[in-house]
Amino acid sequence: MKVRRVGADEERDDAGQPGTAVTPSAEFPPLAAEERAALGRIGERWAGPQPAELPVDPTLGRHRGGPAPSRFGRLAPIEMFTVEQPGELVATAPAHLPGNRVGRAAGRLRRALFGPPLASAAVLYERMRKLVALPILSSDLLSSVAYGPEAMLTVLVLAGGAALGLALPLAALLVVLMIAVGLSYRQTIPAYPHGAGSYIVAGDNLGRTAGLAAAAGLMLDYVLTVSVSVAAGVHAVTSALPALTPATVGLGVLVIAVLLAGNLRGVRTAGNIFVLPTYAFVVVVLAVLVVGYARAAGRGFAPVPPPAVPAAEGLGLLLVLRAFSSGAVSMTGIEAVSNATPAFRPPEWRNARTTLGWMVALLVVLFAGLVGLIHLDGLVPRPGETLLSQLGRVTFPTGPWYALLQASTALILLLAANTAFNDFPRLLYFMARDGHAPRRFLHMGDRLAFSNGLVALAGTAALVFVVFGGHTEALIPLYAVGVFLAFTLSQSGMVVHWRRHRGRGWRGRLLLNALGAVLSGLVLLTAAVAKFAEGAWVVVVAVPLLVLLFRRIHRHYATLHRALALHPPPAGPAGPAPPAGSAEAEAEELPQQVRHLVIVPVARLNRASLRALAYAASLGRPTLAVHIAPEEAEAQRFRAQWSAWGDHLRLETVVSPYRSVVGPLAHYLEALHATRPELTLTVIVPEVVLRRRRHRLLHSRIEQRLRSALGALPGVVVTSVPVHVAE
Structure with a gap:
């Protein structure tokens, strides 16, 4: 089991070693060594009553x-x-709340949609073998060849048909970048075999800010992966079926919802759902390449002249760099394996590295093959139909193959977002463990999936998709900046890593990571500058804001940790009275340090209030009843009723001429606590519990308001004594 010490840069387990395994126990970290020592010293001074025999068999x-x-x-x-x-x-x-019909109904619905809950021990079996991991984690990477070459050619064609000849050298340079970055991440996997990729690598070697910047870039990348992939998939569908074009946004949101539901069923189940489309796409595209190059060989590989395209811009360095950075989106998802290494079966790092090698090889073959075939067939981008669709029509003019190509392309583009659904929640898990994201992202759902992270990704991606109207071209400028920021920081971090850990062959590894960092940095700089006005400014602004947000979250958790951390008790049995409102006012850790005053707010003498008074008196502590009256006449009537009851407890009445109840009572308790800050005020609130939710509209629910107001006061403990109404 792991422990995370907020304010530190790493997690350590009970033996003092870095804790990295993904486990449901991360929500309940053990104590640090100094806190365990303080706990022992507190226990030595514990002077409470001796435990009596329990009245029930536990x-x-x-x-x-x-x-x-x-x-x-x-x-x-x-x-x-x-x-x-x-x-x-x-x-x-698994158990539902007793007597909660809504909870039972929701449980049955959840089980029907997502399957029965899995025990925590099953996390060891919810792992992926290589043949399943390859399509799950490569769907984003391999599907990007459906729009990456087109994104590059769309920029080049702005300079006219003659500029399309630059596609081949640019593609060759992109292949070098793919291989360099792929080999770099192959080195990252055994060096950091516990996942979170760029976030942990950059944070460990370049500092916390660099790690958070890489995390911000990755989070934006994953959100845009879902949006871009779904947008491209819907575009593929509408290319084949133009009648569906008006329903683009609705179709995209529906696909995101289906992806969410599939991933909430767990890693293995989601893998079984998404395996076939990826393999089908690879097979069909390879068939296109084989048939296309065979046809080109029949004419001696002579390229078909492209149609004349008028130039809209001059051919310059900036346009070439823009085309290069646009084509580089074909690499998005290359880091997915290093982020999800713990999801592999043992030995995790070896299986992950092998899978990454297959992914990069397939990417190079498909990307280079498609760019070359598009050049040989003289195709140019045109509105209303993707380049891959045009290539399919040329390669398969008859027969069912074109329909298979479009169907498999649409499926993999729609399901490519599944890579982000695997990695985004896992990244949030590691960030939450470090205190940089809400701790709710540590929680594993019924099916051992990070449900909160999945829902957060789906909701954000759907919002982005709707705002941009499902247009791929509008989202791609935002896409490259975030992902290549993570690439650059990760590879730069590995350079520092090899300089620190000089093992066997470290110089060659350092040079390879340095090459990946330089090339990724060039793409990052080019994308940020060239596409700044096209929307990349959003990412340039969003990354620092996200880093600031992560730091604020960490600051909150650090403050919370300091407030809740165990410290040795003071020398005396009670010590001096702390100032009112201070943190020390609630620092009692020993029974002999606690001095009680029990207070029961009483509105009227009925069964609920008498039960609360009886409960308070049974505790054997000094007890005070408080009544808030709207006028003096009502106060006198209540005191007469109190005397008729027997005046068994001390009563204090507070007249509130402005008819407010909660405010005067809260201020009165605060004044009591200021007078004797060493006292612990235990406020026992009588509460009527209604069986039917609709009946709550008939009551003021002042008990809930009172609990909410008193909960903010230091040194005040609020509890309730319920009386259940059957109907």
Whole structure:
């Protein structure tokens, strides 16, 4: 089990070693060494009452090895527990809230949609083998060849048909970049085998700010991966079926919802859903390349002259760089394997590295092959139909192959977002463990998936998709900046890593990572400058804002950690009275340090208030009843009723001529606490619990308002004594 110490730069387990495994226990980190020592010293001074014999059997009458609950065990709650070892019960099945019909109905619906819950131990089996991991993690990378070459040629064609000849040298340079970055990430995997890729590599070697910048870039990349992939997939569908064009936005949002539902079913189930489309796309595109190059060989590889295209811009260095950076979006997703290494079966790093090698090889073959074939067939981008669609019509003028190409392209583009659904929640998990993201992202759902991260990704991506109207061209300028920021920081971090850890062959590894950093940095700079006015400014502005947000979250958790961390108790049994409102006012850790005053707010003498008064008196502590009256006459009537009851407890009435109840009571308690700050005020609130939700509209629910107001006061403990109304 791991522990994360907020304010530190790494996690350590109980043995003092870095803790990195992805486990459901991350939500409950153990204590640091100094806190465990403080806990022991607090325990030595514990002077509370001796524990009495319990009035119930805490094992619920079960014994280890007893009969297992039947299939109808849910009807008897006691049957859902077994004794695993002394002092430990194990729930044999997930439980719903007692008596909560809405919760039971929601549970049945969730089980129908996402499958039955998985036990925590099953996390070891929710891993991917290589043949499944390849299509799941490469769908984003391989699908980008459906729009990456077109993005590059769309920029080049602005300078006229003659500029299309630059596509081949630019593609060759991009292939070099793909291989360099791919080999660099192959080195990252064994060096950092526990996932989170660029975030951990940059943070470990370049500092926390660099790590957070890489995380921000990756998060933007994953959100845009979903938006761009779905937009491109819908475009492929509307290219084949133009009648669906008006429904572009609705189709895209529907696809994102389906992806979310599939991934909420867990890693293995999602993998089984998304395996076939990726392999089908690879096979069909390879068939296009084989047939296309065979036809080109029949004419001696003589390129078909492209149609005349008038120049809209002059051919200059800036336009060439823009085309290069646009084509570089074909590399998005190359980091997916290094981020998801813990999701592989053991040995994780070796299987991940092998899978990444296959991915890069397929990417190079498909990208280079498509650019070359487009050049040989003399195709140019045109509105209303993708280049891959044009290539399919030329290569397969008859037969079902064109339809298969379009169907597989649409499927992989729509499902390419699944790569982001694998990596985005995992990145948030590591960030939350470090205190840079909300801790809710540590939680694993029923199917051992990071449900909160999945929902956050789907919601954000759907919002971006709707805002941009589902247009791929409008999203791609935002796409390259974030992903190449992460590439650059990751590779630069690996350069520092090899300089620190000079092992065997470190110089060659350093040079390879340096090459990847330089090439990625050039693409980043080019994309940021050349596409700044086209929308890249959004990412340039968003990354620093996200880094600032992550730091603020970390500052909050660091403050919370300091407030809740265990410290050795003071020398005296109680110590001097702390100032009112200070953190020390709630620092009692020993029974002998706690001095009680029990307060019961009473609106009227009925069964609810009398039960709360009885409960308070049973505690055997000094007890005060407080009544808020709107006028003096009502205060006198209540005191008369109190006397009729027997005046068993001290009563204080507060007249509120402006008829406010919560405010005067809160201020009164605050004044009591200021007078004796060493006192712990235990406020016992009588509360009527209604069975039906619709009946709540008929009541003021002043108990809830009172609990909310008193909860903000230091040194005040609020509890409630419920009275349940059957109807």
